[in-house]
Amino acid sequence: MTKSMNRKATFREVNPGNPRLPGIAGLAGLIALALCLLVGASAAAGEHVYVGVLKCKTCHKKEAIGDQYGVWVDGKHAKAYESLASDDSKKWAAEAGVDDPQADEKCLKCHVTAYGVPAERLAKTFEKTKNLGVQCEACHGAGKDYRKKKVMIDVDLAKSKGLVQPKEEDCTVCHNDESPAWKPDRYTRADGSKAGFDFEQASEKIAHPVPEGYDPDADGEAD
Numbered sequence: 001m002t003k004s005m006n007r008k009a010t011f012r013e014v015n016p017g018n019p020r021l022p023g024i025a026g027l028a029g030l031i032a033l034a035l036c037l038l039v040g041a042s043a044a045a046g047e048h049v050y051v052g053v054l055k056c057k058t059c060h061k062k063e064a065i066g067d068q069y070g071v072w073v074d075g076k077h078a079k080a081y082e083s084l085a086s087d088d089s090k091k092w093a094a095e096a097g098v099d100d101p102q103a104d105e106k107c108l109k110c111h112v113t114a115y116g117v118p119a120e121r122l123a124k125t126f127e128k129t130k131n132l133g134v135q136c137e138a139c140h141g142a143g144k145d146y147r148k149k150k151v152m153i154d155v156d157l158a159k160s161k162g163l164v165q166p167k168e169e170d171c172t173v174c175h176n177d178e179s180p181a182w183k184p185d186r187y188t189r190a191d192g193s194k195a196g197f198d199f200e201q202a203s204e205k206i207a208h209p210v211p212e213g214y215d216p217d218a219d220g221e222a223d
Contacts, residue, residue, distance in 0.1 A: 048142035048162035049121050050114045052129035055147060056136045064219050068208035072136065075206050080111040080133035092180035110174035113138040139166045153216045168199035175202070 053072070060068040072078050083089060084101040093101040101107040108115045113135040114122060122130075123144060129135060137143050141164035145151075151158050164170070175197040176182065187198035 047121060048146075049123050049144035050117065050126045050137050050142040051123045051144050051147060052126040053113075053132055053135040053137075054129055055123075055125055056143065059147075059149060059152075060136075062219060064211075065214055066208060066210050068136075071206065071208040077134035077138075077206070078132065081108075081131050082133065084108075084111055088181070096180070110134075110179070114142070139170065140164050149216060171199060171202065172197060 053069070057069045059065060061070065076083075081102065084093075084107055089101045089107070093099070093104070093107065096106065098104045098106055101111075105115070112131060112133065114126070114130075114137065121142065141162045143162065145161035146158040146163045151161055152163075155163070159165070177184070177196060182196050184196045185194040187195045187201050189195060189198060
């Protein structure tokens, strides 16, 4: 829900020095340590923690920044979990052999955020929001490491900490013909052809840009 605020990330080179190695055993130990750290860093990559939409709301409910939270509340993504209790959803579930669409993996994987994610990647704040449908982090990535304004004002820094700017392939993971609600003629393209999903038109429906001229220094830091 952000765009670059024209600030550049700064990078610092770190020079760890040239420590004296205590013989072959010491060298072997340092190599082993380096390999462990490398593996650990690789395992941690992409494993950011989900904090929930209420944390996003602290900044993104403000008119000055574009009230992205309000756009989400008024849209269908916020009601994705709730929609599983509808008569249509129950009918489709029965046809698929699903007893309760609000409790089945086939439905939940696209109707809630972070379904199937390990508990250690879910902050306590996320627990309060887990049934609030398709939240910000479902599309923009788990936000604990990038959600602070001092990070968000630099889009490259935010990306390095987990921010995702969704592409079409991110959306079609769920918006595809596996969904019982799929309509192959839902969208009409400029050339008159029909499509079940059109990334450009769908994006316009939920557009939530930061206004031109927004001053990130003018509204303080939120929790």
